[in-house]
Amino acid sequence: MKILFIAIITVGVSILALVILGIIIISIIRAAKTGGLSKNEKDIRAEETRMIQDIYNALPKMEERVEALETILIERGHQNR
Template sequence: MCSVFIAIITIGGSILALVILGIIIIGIIRAAKTGGLSKIEKDSRAEETRMIQDIYNALPKMEERIEALETILIERGHQNR
């Protein structure tokens, strides 16, 4: 009787191990096909990249504006004296 339980547990454990291994292999294949990211995640990252590039490209203009404002404030300070 005890050997029957051991056989059932062994067979059940083997089937469970095969199912888990199959799920892991399927997951690895799907991740390799899609590059690990879903289409929504790829679109989101692309949008974030565009936004960061826009900000980076706008920084020199902002720097020029700040320098112009500083110049204006300095000139007004000299005029008030």
């Protein structure tokens, strides 16, 4: 009876260990495929990337506008003298 009890416990622990190992392996594979990010996190990062690219692409126009304003202010300063 004691041997049967030990055998049942051993089999139960073995099955539990296999299940846990399987969950760990599946989690690792899933993380490797998705880069460790959920779909929502990927969408958020993609939106942030688009916003940063838009800002970066708009910077030359902003620089031109600032230079134009500086020119206007300098010309007005010379006219007021």
